[in-house]
Amino acid sequence: MALSPQWLDELRMRTSLSAVVGRTLRLTKAGREFKACCPFHNEKTPSFYVNDEKGFYHCFGCEAHGDAIRWLTDQRGLPFMDAVKELAAEAGMEVPVPDPQAARRAEQRASLHDVTAAAQDWFESNLRGADGVQARSYLGRRGFSEATVREFGFGYAPEDRQALKRALGRFEEPMLIEAGMRIMVEDKEPYDRFRSRLMLPIHDTRGRVIAFGGRILDSEANPNAPKYLNSPDTPLFDKGRTLYNLHRAAPAARQSGRMIVVEGYMDAIALANAGIREAVAPLGTALTENQIELLWRQVERPILCFDGDKAGQRAAMRAISRALPMLRPAHSLVIVRLPTGMDPDDVIRDQGVGAIEQLLAQPASLLDTLWDFEKAASPLNSPEDKAGLKARLLDHVDSIQHPDIRALYKRELLERFSAYAFPPRPPREFRPRSEWQKGGFKPPAPSLSPEARDSLTRAMAGGARDSLTRAVIAGLVKFPDQILRHEDALSDLARRDQNVGPALDSLLEAAETLDLSTQSTISLERGLPAPPAKTLFAFLDEGIDPGDAREDLAEAVSLLVERPALESALAEATARFERDPEGSIADQGRLRERLLALNERLKRFGRRKAAADGESDT
Structure with missing residues (x-):
């Protein structure tokens, strides 16, 4: 009976090797593997290891090596087809009929x-x-x-x-x-x-x-x-399912814990000639999904080592594009870029094997490489260019199938994009207090433009969506030295919430002209609507210690900024239900839990104020 390699690979993937071996051998957990004394030779110290992820067992003492089928034939003495039938029955697979x-x-x-x-x-x-x-x-x-x-x-x-x-x-x-x-x-x-x-x-x-x-x-x-x-x-x-030199590199990779992927077979041989034996190469094509799976059966993070020219960059990006949909916990790729115009043999010849080892020891992550490539892919001189960068990054993120990895990539790449597209304002020039006080001169308080006053008035009078937002704006007017402390968070909120965006932008602009050494305040001229007499937010109370008020205000800003971000993420997770129901439901559950926790923090905020009022009454 002829069994196809694809059918046998499926059988191995559905079989838990440790469960098969554990029926006749006592295994002990050792990190991500299991270990035991080897059954094929006498030993007192365990050197026999079983790896479920890679689907093989290996003894470092007698070199016994194999998969679940080999275990049943070598250790239990079953004929090959009997071993296959036993494993297939356990895996729920039909053994192909004779053809x-x-x-x-x-x-x-x-x-x-x-x-x-x-x-x-x-x-x-x-x-x-x-x-x-x-x-x-x-x-x-x-x-x-x-x-x-x-x-x-x-x-x-x-x-x-x-x-x-x-x-x-x-x-x-x-x-x-x-x-x-x-x-x-x-x-x-x-x-x-x-x-x-x-x-x-x-x-x-x-x-x-x-x-x-x-x-x-x-x-x-x-x-x-x-x-x-x-x-x-x-x-x-089948060139898409074959990696050059894998039969030699796999045993070497088990010893070194790394697998190196180079562009061509002459590169792999050059590394082996220099003593680096765990190198493989695709065969004239970009790295395929099948080849990535072959690599992950050997190590969790194969090292892609490409030439430093543009062709090498494109090869790295093609591999990354293939790998993104396949990413799973603990499994990724890392990338080494060689000096421009050099291949591994050139580096070894010019700088010695130590130079290539140093490069291999410091690979870039898949995420870093993706960010660097897309940021350098085209000029970023206009808002439209930057929006194009964001769209390209999100296209890559959307291809990731694993929901947790997709969410983490999205968060990290958007944070990098925001830091790049919206850099922090430059620090204000420090001016010694003595310069302001010479001759009794005191700097005037910065005043708000009529437009800025109007935006603040609208926000305080009800344009802001809730009491927390109105209270935070009032708190920032009361303690303007805290505006720049929370600049990044307030800028992010201004971009998200168009109702309070103009008010927050006005405060940020005015705060840049404050001289904090003289406790300068913002001149309101006509003033703003007063916050309610009874408020849940202690930092607006007249008698509160200024230090405590500033700390309470910081927590209120944190609560204010976190809520719309969570609501936006929840809406996004809900919107993708049709194309990714499982991931959408999981993300919705996590986000709702975080919203509930945030609301509980708000309630504690109010209880703290109520408790403080009760103590003052007594």
């Missing part, structure tokens, strides 16, 4: 593996022979050691269009074409795909050769030929 066509395809794949293995042997022998002089010279210039050349299986494909056909004559032509080794065109004889190229085998996760990549050696003689050429997709090879 004669699938069986034939499986046999064909096995035959195609024979083709690629034979081609690899032939390429390697060519590199060692007389035809491989130019290729060996190129490898020498790149500084690749003999051990690296052997480990990565470098080979050479000669110029002759029929050379591989003659060398692999035991395989039929259709098989060579299906394996991607030959090209068939109408009305012409098929010919070898790879010619006059340095060859590299591409392996699956089991270490079997499934495809090839070839680098041209004489670009002047072939100016129109691509610099790198990969095998096409075949029954063995």
